[in-house]
Amino acid sequence: xxxxxxxxxxxxxxxxxxxxxxxxxxxxxxxxxMGVDNPLGxxxxxxxxxxxxxxxxxxxxxxxxxxxxxxxxxxxS
Numbered sequence: 850x851x852x853x854x855x856x857x858x859x860x861x862x863x864x865x866x867x868x869x870x871x872x873x874x875x876x877x878x879x880x881x882x883m884g885v886d887n888p889l890g891x892x893x894x895x896x897x898x899x900x901x902x903x904x905x906x907x908x909x910x911x912x913x914x915x916x917x918x919x920x921x922x923x924x925x926s
Contacts, residue, residue, distance in 0.1 A: 866890035 859870040866887050874880040885891065 861886065863894065864890035866894075 857870075857872045859868060861868045864887075866885060866889070867883070868886045869881065869883045871879055871881045
């Protein structure tokens with residue numbers, strides 16, 4: 850961020866959701882700011898991650914139930 854030749858630099862990340870901006874306030878002094886510019890990208894990322902975690906938990910619980918059923922069948926044989 851600070852390694853550019855320009856005085857005013859704005860970098861965005863996470864599909865334009867967050868930003869980091871530098872600007873020269875006065876001679877020899879650089880000010881920086883960062884924040885959320887567009888929360889839509891953050892919401893989409895959060896929903897995708899939440900969905901993946903939910904699917905993982907469902908798969909884990911169903912496999913655990915299947916394993917318990919197999920153990921129960923084997924012990925009755």
